Amino acid sequence: MILYTIGLIVAFVFLALKYVYSYWDRQGLPNLRPEIPYGNLRILAQKKESFNVAINDLYDRSSERLVGVYLFFRPAILVRDAHLAKRIMVNDFQHFHDRGVYCNEHSDPMSANLFALPGQRWKNLRAKLTPTFTSGQLRHMLPTFLAVGSKLEQYLERLANEKQIVDMRDIVSRYVLDVVASVFFGFEANCLHDPDDAFRVALRDLNNPDSFMNNIRTAGVFMCPGLLKFTGINSLSPPMKKFTTEVISSHLHQRETGQVMRKDFIQMLTDLRRKAGSSGEETLTDAQCAANVFLFYGAGADTSTGAITFTLHELTHNAEAMAKLQREVDEMMERHHGEITYDNINGMKYLDLCVKETLRIYPALAVLNRECTIDYKVPDSDTVIRKGTQMIIPLLGISMNEKYFPEPELYSPERFDEATKNYDADAYYPFGAGPRNCIGK
Numbered sequence: 001m002i003l004y005t006i007g008l009i010v011a012f013v014f015l016a017l018k019y020v021y022s023y024w025d026r027q028g029l030p031n032l033r034p035e036i037p038y039g040n041l042r043i044l045a046q047k048k049e050s051f052n053v054a055i056n057d058l059y060d061r062s063s064e065r066l067v068g069v070y071l072f073f074r075p076a077i078l079v080r081d082a083h084l085a086k087r088i089m090v091n092d093f094q095h096f097h098d099r100g101v102y103c104n105e106h107s108d109p110m111s112a113n114l115f116a117l118p119g120q121r122w123k124n125l126r127a128k129l130t131p132t133f134t135s136g137q138l139r140h141m142l143p144t145f146l147a148v149g150s151k152l153e154q155y156l157e158r159l160a161n162e163k164q165i166v167d168m169r170d171i172v173s174r175y176v177l178d179v180v181a182s183v184f185f186g187f188e189a190n191c192l193h194d195p196d197d198a199f200r201v202a203l204r205d206l207n208n209p210d211s212f213m214n215n216i217r218t219a220g221v222f223m224c225p226g227l228l229k230f231t232g233i234n235s236l237s238p239p240m241k242k243f244t245t246e247v248i249s250s251h252l253h254q255r256e257t258g259q260v261m262r263k264d265f266i267q268m269l270t271d272l273r274r275k276a277g278s279s280g281e282e283t284l285t286d287a288q289c290a291a292n293v294f295l296f297y298g299a300g301a302d303t304s305t306g307a308i309t310f311t312l313h314e315l316t317h318n319a320e321a322m323a324k325l326q327r328e329v330d331e332m333m334e335r336h337h338g339e340i341t342y343d344n345i346n347g348m349k350y351l352d353l354c355v356k357e358t359l360r361i362y363p364a365l366a367v368l369n370r371e372c373t374i375d376y377k378v379p380d381s382d383t384v385i386r387k388g389t390q391m392i393i394p395l396l397g398i399s400m401n402e403k404y405f406p407e408p409e410l411y412s413p414e415r416f417d418e419a420t421k422n423y424d425a426d427a428y429y430p431f432g433a434g435p436r437n438c439i440g441k
Contacts (some may be wrong), residue, residue: 023075024068029383031068032061039070041223051222052366052396059397069392071223076390082404082427084162085393087379088370089434097436100371100390102235109287110244111221111235113295114439119373123275126439128276132268133439139342140263141183146340148178158356169309174200176304184296186251186266189403202243203301213237222369236294244297248290257378273395300440311354314411320400321413323352340376353413356421358362360405360423366396368432398427 017036024031031232038045044054058069058078065081079085088096098118105112105121114125131137152175159166174191181189181199189199220228221235228235236244254260255270269289276283313320328350336344345351371390377384387389400408404427405415415422431438 003388020073020075021070023070026387027068029066029068029077030056030062030064030406034070037072039072041070045072051218054390055367055394056396056400059394064383071390071392072219074224074226074390077385078393078394080394080397082398082401082424084364084378085398086426086429088391088393089429089432089436090294090377093434095374095376095385095437096370096372096391098371098373099369099436100225101369102221102228104229104235107232107294108228108234108236109285109345110241110294112288114290115295115299116221122436124282125288125292126435128272129439131344132265135342137268142342143177144182144264145179148175148182149194151178153173155192167313169305170195171270172308172312173301173305176301176308177203180297180301180304182264184265184293184300185247186255186260186262186264187247190282202240217250221368244294245287245290248293249286252286252289260374261331269293296440297415303440304363306364307358311358314358315354319410321354321411325354349417350413353416356428356430357411357413360399360428361408361411363395363399363430365432365438366394368393368395370436395430399430401427404428 021034021036021039032040034040035042039049040058041054043049043057045373046050049057055078058067059080062078062080065079065084067078067080069076069078079088099116101113101116102364103116103118105117114122114129117125152171156171167325171192174195177200178189181187181191185199189197191197191200194200213233216233217228217235217237220233234241248266251260251266252270252273255267256274261267269284269292273283273289275281299376315325328348330395332344332348333340370393372385372387372389372391375384375387397403402408404424412422414420429437431441
């Protein structure tokens with residue numbers, strides 16, 4: 001009897017999985033053959049590749065404009081046409097205004113940040129936060145960048161004099177975290193001189209790839225939101241949630257009672273709350289403030305570290321580009337008597353080209369998520385994308401496709417120069433595109 005029951009259960013599970021993995025066949029969309037129980041992500045489950053590389057591998061295995069894939073048990077559409085991807089994000093945004101990632105505002109408020117919020121809730125928050133990311137606000141923050149930069153200069157000078165071989169990503173990460181601590185959290189960290197500073201340890205634990213629960217949380221947020229909702233697992237570990245909430249609540253209280261005044265993100269949030277309170281608008285709660293400061297902590301620190309480190313890496317392998325950039329830096333410093341200002345940096349055109357080329361080869365977020373919110377008929381096609389379908393835009397695959405970027409393996413900042421332009425502008429969107437692009441652009 002027991003064997004008979006087990007047999008029935010096994011048969012039921014097998015048939016259920018067969019049904020799940022035949023979704024795209026039933027929809028009549030070209031698709032990549034899945035493997036039970038991995039879908040199309042076996043190499044990710046086996047930890048042989050990262051999610052970004054796994055998706056790029058799927059991009060290379062097809063030639064269709066749209067191809068059906070399975071993110072473990074979740075059907076999704078891989079958008080291989082860069083122009084269609086941009087249309088989805090810009091012209092037809094009303095059909096794809098949500099990301100389709102995990103967001104549970106009530107039981108997991110730390111998940112309800114600007115990146116994840118859907119619909120009108122996202123629109124309202126974006127409108128509130130956009131004024132905090134203007135060029136004027138960046139000008140106010142520049143003294144913080146320069147103060148931490150001075151510490152970095154002294155630190156590197158000592159290492160250079162000792163002729164040490166160093167891990168630049170590690171050093172850049174610590175520099176960026178000191179900036180983030182000051183600009184977003186409102187306190188002075190010491191990550192540059194203390195690798196075990198609490199502020200850095202928290203992020204290190206967050207990004208620990210060997211943590212089983214971290215992997216479950218990451219998979220749940222981006223690929224299987226239902227997993228977190230079903231299990232009740234929060235998107236953040238309890239210690240990380242406690243750390244962020246306590247720090248933000250404490251600093252918000254200090255600002256609102258006038259104990260501290262600084263030109264940083266916490267002050268901007270405080271001013272927003274005060275303005276909303278006086279005008280009778282809905283104000284940002286402590287939890288909402290904590291969720292969004294954490295977003296800039298986790299996402300901003302890692303992306304900035306990557307952009308700087310990969311630019312340095314490519315320059316060391318391209319002597320001509322490095323010499324050209326060095327001349328621009330020297331000329332700017334000489335012209336302005338060694339003074340670094342917001343406008344002086346903005347005038348460095350070749351530096352801008354180098355960063356743009358870095359973000360092409362090493363996009364900060366190599367996969368962009370969108371969810372179909374209204375049935376959508378694909379232009380020049382009979383295909384209809386149904387409401388609720390997860391869309392995957394493989395930014396890394398597109399940016400390394402010679403159809404859009406000739407000689408994609410070549411690091412060539414000049415491809416972005418208007419005088420020598422050599423790329424498809426409609427295929428380049430390292431910060432996303434449309435109303436839901438990255439607020440940090």
